[in-house]
Amino acid sequence: MLYFARPSLAAELADQLEGRAVFGDAQNGLFLAAPRRTGKSMFLQHDLKPELASRNVLVIYTDLWSDQRRDPGDLIAEAIARELQQHLGVVAKTARKAGLASVTIAGTLKVDTSGIGKIDGTTLVQALRTLHETAGRPIALIIDEAQHALTSEAGETAMAALKSARDQLNTPAEVALMLVMSGSDRDKLLRLVNTNGAPFYGSSIHKMPTLGKGYVDHVTALIEAQRPELKPVDHLTLLEAFQLFGQRPQFFHAAIGQALNPLESTSGEGFEQGVLAAAKEKRAQDAAQMRSDYLGLKPLEQAVLWRILAVGQNFRPYDADALAFYRQQCAGLSITAQKVQAALESLRARTPALIWKSARGEYSADDAAMHAWFGELQATGQWPPAAEPEIR
Structure with missing residues (x-):
């Protein structure tokens, strides 16, 4: 499938980042939350x-999930350092090669050439x-999966x-x-803005349009x-399937490709129902996997995960209410x-991993989809899930 561009949304967000919006605080930092695989990074x-x-x-763009073996602080610093090295000019590059400790740029700015890329606030x-x-122009730093920065002190x-x-x-x-911070889990991303000790306290988290x-x-x-013989395609059925896939293009594309595969008996006429059936099956499989993961836990592990799902960012693992809940x-x-x-x-x-931990000892479900699964079961009176009776 060809890439689906969203230029209007990009232009609107760029206006906000430049401070052109009458109301809003994007010029102080734009925080966008969207589930994984919904097209956010693209x-x-x-x-x-x-x-x-x-x-x-x-x-400058950096993805903190690009190498999970690396400290996210290093990834941020190195992205900035790489760009800076390209703009330092011949004199600065020569100074670095010569091993000089510092170089003065534009007559006023003294740069520690050995320090660039290291983690130090100053x-x-x-x-x-x-x-x-x-560079002589504004800088926009886009940090994808920014919540991962909270997993290390650096x-x-x-x-x-x-x-x-x-x-x-x-x-x-x-x-x-301009700072753009995106995350696949709103609950984790909130930890950058929602407490007095958070680095961007007071900023707002926006749900990125899917x-x-x-x-x-x-x-x-x-x-x-490509397939004019299929006209008119039932776009309403495809829309329903796409929504069941959680607005995730990867799975939607795969299901369409499978349904239109000439080697499949369901290809051709009525392929839309095949895509819809695949979406329903995928949704059921995801729910079954989370159910299996939960039921495979020990009783206390189940209780702790239940507590995390129920109270979200207010989770305190050892307070009196939590201990009473576990008991x-x-x-x-x-x-x-x-x-x-x-x-x-x-x-x-x-x-x-089923849960995520920040460097400050905060916990959350690792996969935001588990919160949705919990909410659906709770709303329909089916929580907690029970083991299937054995068939004799």
Whole structure:
């Protein structure tokens, strides 16, 4: 499938980042939340980045999930350092090769050439200031999966440094540093903005618009152009399937390809129902997997995960209410803080991990889809899930 561009959304967000919106705080940082595999990263790289570049903005993009073995703080610093190295000029590059400790740029800015790329709040701020001065234009730093920065002290330090750089570089008359933070889990991303100690306290999390009817109409037009014998394609059925797939193009594309495969008996006429059936099957499989994961846990692990899903960002693993909840769900078991800690570590150690932990000891479900699964079962009175009776 050809890429579905969203230029209008990109232009609107770029206006906000430049401070052109009458109301809003995007010039202080734009925080976007969208589920995994819904086109967020593609939009940031192929729509927003080119739009900002067309406005003479220097754009730096880094994905903190690109290498999960690396410290997220290092990934942020290195992305900035790579861009800075390209703008330092011949004199600075020569100085670095010669092993000079520092170099003065434009007669005023003294840069520690050995420090660029290392995690230090002052160094990161200075690197951004120098980059702004040498490039002579605004900078936009796009950090994809930004919530991952909270998993390390270096990542948190980098976030604090970016906030400091924003405050120092931006003025009421000029937005010199634009920050875009995206995340696949709103609950985790909130931890960057919702407490007094959060680096971007006071900023808002925005739900990024997911691909919808316009995208399905685009796909429908492509199918009709390539397979005119299928006209008219039932776009309403395809829209229903796309929604059941959680607005995730990857699975939607695969189902369409399968349904239209000439080797499949369901290809051709009525393929839309095949796509819809695949969507329903995928949804059922996902729910069954989460159910199996939950039922495979020990009683205390189940109680801890239940508590995390129920209270979200208000989860406190060892407070009186939490301990009372665990004891209620695990009647007859002795519950201590040490046993709760062991349960938390066990949930984190699973493959894939069921819970996520920040450097500050905050916990959340690792996969945001589990929150939706929990909410659906709770709303229909089917929580907690029970084991299937054995067939004899």
